[in-house]
Amino acid sequence: MSIFIDRDTRLVVQGITGRDGSFHARQMLEYGTSVVAGVTPGKGGQTFEERVPVFNTVAEAVAATQANTAVIYVPARFAADAVYEAADAGVGLVVCISEGVPVLDMTRVMPYLRERGARLIGPNCPGAISPGKAKVGIIPGRICREGNVGVVSRSGTLTYEVVHQLTRAGYGQSTCVGIGGDPIIGTNFMDCLEAFERDPETVGIVMIGEIGGTDEQQAAEYAQAHVTKPIVGFIAGQTAPPGRRMGHAGAIISGASGTAAEKMAAFERAGVSVMKRPADVVPFLRERRVTA
Amino acid sequence: MNLHEYQARALLKAAGIPVPDGDVARTPAEVETIATRLGGEVVVKAQVHAGGRGKAGGVKLARTPAEARGHAEKILGMTIKGLTVERVLVVPAADIATESYAGIILDRATQRPVVMVSPAGGVDIEEVAAKTPEKILKLGVDPRFGLLTHQAMQLGFFLYRDLAPVRAAATILQQLYQAFMDAGGSLAEINPLVTTADGKVVALDAKFVVDDNELDRRPAIAALRDVSAENPKEVKAREAGLSFIKLDGNVGCCVNGAGLAMATMDLVKYYGGEPANFLDIGGSSNPDKVVTALEIITADPSVKAILFNIFGGITRCDDVAKGIVTATGRLKLAVPMVIRLTGTNEELAVQILEQAGFSALTDMDEAVERAVELAGRAA
Numbered sequence: 001m002s003i004f005i006d007r008d009t010r011l012v013v014q015g016i017t018g019r020d021g022s023f024h025a026r027q028m029l030e031y032g033t034s035v036v037a038g039v040t041p042g043k044g045g046q047t048f049e050e051r052v053p054v055f056n057t058v059a060e061a062v063a064a065t066q067a068n069t070a071v072i073y074v075p076a077r078f079a080a081d082a083v084y085e086a087a088d089a090g091v092g093l094v095v096c097i098s099e100g101v102p103v104l105d106m107t108r109v110m111p112y113l114r115e116r117g118a119r120l121i122g123p124n125c126p127g128a129i130s131p132g133k134a135k136v137g138i139i140p141g142r143i144c145r146e147g148n149v150g151v152v153s154r155s156g157t158l159t160y161e162v163v164h165q166l167t168r169a170g171y172g173q174s175t176c177v178g179i180g181g182d183p184i185i186g187t188n189f190m191d192c193l194e195a196f197e198r199d200p201e202t203v204g205i206v207m208i209g210e211i212g213g214t215d216e217q218q219a220a221e222y223a224q225a226h227v228t229k230p231i232v233g234f235i236a237g238q239t240a241p242p243g244r245r246m247g248h249a250g251a252i253i254s255g256a257s258g259t260a261a262e263k264m265a266a267f268e269r270a271g272v273s274v275m276k277r278p279a280d281v282v283p284f285l286r287e288r289r290v291t292a
Numbered sequence: 293m294n295l296h297e298y299q300a301r302a303l304l305k306a307a308g309i310p311v312p313d314g315d316v317a318r319t320p321a322e323v324e325t326i327a328t329r330l331g332g333e334v335v336v337k338a339q340v341h342a343g344g345r346g347k348a349g350g351v352k353l354a355r356t357p358a359e360a361r362g363h364a365e366k367i368l369g370m371t372i373k374g375l376t377v378e379r380v381l382v383v384p385a386a387d388i389a390t391e392s393y394a395g396i397i398l399d400r401a402t403q404r405p406v407v408m409v410s411p412a413g414g415v416d417i418e419e420v421a422a423k424t425p426e427k428i429l430k431l432g433v434d435p436r437f438g439l440l441t442h443q444a445m446q447l448g449f450f451l452y453r454d455l456a457p458v459r460a461a462a463t464i465l466q467q468l469y470q471a472f473m474d475a476g477g478s479l480a481e482i483n484p485l486v487t488t489a490d491g492k493v494v495a496l497d498a499k500f501v502v503d504d505n506e507l508d509r510r511p512a513i514a515a516l517r518d519v520s521a522e523n524p525k526e527v528k529a530r531e532a533g534l535s536f537i538k539l540d541g542n543v544g545c546c547v548n549g550a551g552l553a554m555a556t557m558d559l560v561k562y563y564g565g566e567p568a569n570f571l572d573i574g575g576s577s578n579p580d581k582v583v584t585a586l587e588i589i590t591a592d593p594s595v596k597a598i599l600f601n602i603f604g605g606i607t608r609c610d611d612v613a614k615g616i617v618t619a620t621g622r623l624k625l626a627v628p629m630v631i632r633l634t635g636t637n638e639e640l641a642v643q644i645l646e647q648a649g650f651s652a653l654t655d656m657d658e659a660v661e662r663a664v665e666l667a668g669r670a671a
Binding site for chain 1: 398401506509558605634656
């Protein structure tokens with residue numbers, strides 16, 4: 001098993017003829033993902049890489065191919081509409097890779113998706129990969145291997161670093177999810193913890209957070225009450241200067257400052273093993289009796 | 293992007309919010325002219341992106357135009373938290389009866405715009421939130437419908453008892469909400485929102501932060517950017533598509549990805565060093581970015597060692613290697629450099645670097661430890 005994506009994933013790529021979209025569509029095909037359709041307005045009727053039909057709209061793509069997952073590689077100013085379009089076409093999982101989506105757009109996107117029962121991962125994220133089954137996004141397939149550790153992270157390359165360390169030590173992954181570094185995102189740590197807890201294949205969880213907001217603290221509280229599987233966690237930004245990344249009014253609402261120290265303390269209170277550096281991930285999993 | 297007070301005032305005024313008369317000036321002579329036109333007592337206010345302007349001596353009351361000119365001579369050109377004051381705002385001294393706070397932020401947890409008001413205005417709102425949170429009322433807004441009238445009235449009643457100022461405040465909050473939406477704000481504050489002796493509700497000071505991701509589609513707002521008010525290196529980095537923040541240490545860091553860049557800084561500290569900067573070269577492959585990054589890092593005299601930490605995903609290690617070779621051909625490196633590369637096209641990158649006389653590591657901890665050691669030796 002795995003979470004969010006697996007062998008049943010039927011993927012439509014929005015922006016498949018663009019520079020990023022075409023590059024990553026090829027990578028996803030090579031990985032063995034069922035890329036069943038592509039969408040670029042005005043390019044309907046073409047065929048991508050001699051095997052993937054291209055449509056003008058997501059609705060046409062879904063009607064013709066029964067796509068159940070969409071991945072978005074369009075420029076940021078079109079990203080919100082691409083998410084709306086996928087949700088309107090009945091796609092249940094939308095993964096938005098695009099970076100630079102205005103936060104105000106996201107405040108409108110989220111209630112729209114909730115009403116339609118669709119899940120969004122991202123924006124500004126590397127997507128997800130269930131090694132050996134499917135890859136949706138841009139996480140390099142060759143650093144992953146099939147296994148039992150669930151990985152969830154707000155970062156891109158830091159996730160690769162940690163996954164690389166896992167793979168080198170023989171720890172495969174059930175699913176790696178990059179939830180994105182933006183202030184408003186579709187899927188948060190808690191959603192992923194819930195899914196990993198339910199997934200029988202996942203035996204241990206690695207959670208990689210960073211400074212800003214309170215998502216990690218809420219996830220820690222959730223973990224304490226609802227997650228039985230061992231979790232090891234890392235927070236990036238222990239040396240980040242205060243006030244540079246966080247709007248001060250944001251801290252008012254949360255009633256907390258969003259520092260690494262505060263998040264690490266929340267992890268510790270919840271029984272999450274707190275890594276000091278990415279290289280701690282393997283010894284800490286061993287300590288928690290998670291075997292490769 | 294932060295706006296200056298005078299720019300925020302202009303946005304509020306355009307939205308219909310009552311703001312005091314006044315104008316912005318670059319010279320003491322202009323200040324005197326404005327003060328003469330306004331008549332009576334005026335306040336001269338430094339326009340810089342820094343809090344605590346009053347404490348730093350950047351806000352002064354003047355009884356006469358000549359005195360205003362005198363204040364301007366001192367304030368213009370002064371440095372507040374490392375920023376030089378190039379403009380001052382001149383406004384009439386207000387006849388204040390009460391001071392409140394009104395603000396809008398985008399709340400991450402509820403994923404909505406949140407409007408906040410407090411009758412404890414004119415002071416740091418974070419302090420109010422910490423000490424007397426019951427004096428703040430927060431209200432989440434559904435962005436599809438905007439700030440509804442009854443919501444705005446509810447907020448108004450939290451500030452005032454009489455219906456007239458409540459109505460006036462409610463209108464101002466709806467106008468502020470509209471201005472926030474129209475400008476693509478991530479924060480808008482009126483602090484203080486005052487009632488005057490004759491019962492009017494007026495926005496006396498304003499703060500506005502725009503989401504950088506909005507600027508592409510709002511050229512009029514983007515044009516408000518004042519690069520002279522920002523750290524020149526950070527401006528240069530942004531223009532090259534890099535994200536750079538100057539820090540106090542001596543290990544210059546160049547990393548791809550914000551999370552890995554932060555983790556690299558943390559690891560420098562873990563091994564007993566201090567990072568000189570945060571620098572994310574971004575996700576795409578472009579040797580030019582690496583050149584600019586190295587230019588920025590090497591321009592800092594406190595840097596005693598340079599550390600590259602690249603995990604190739606979309607970023608191709610060979611592109612970074614080419615950038616390093618190009619940059620070091622152009623710049624004279626006076627400090628040692630440690631390069632760590634792994635991932636996409638790693639072998640090709642190592643080849644390119646070795647041909648140019650550099651060596652590369654593949655392990656992050658090993659590279660960071662080496663860089664800290666080299667920086668320590670030079671210091």
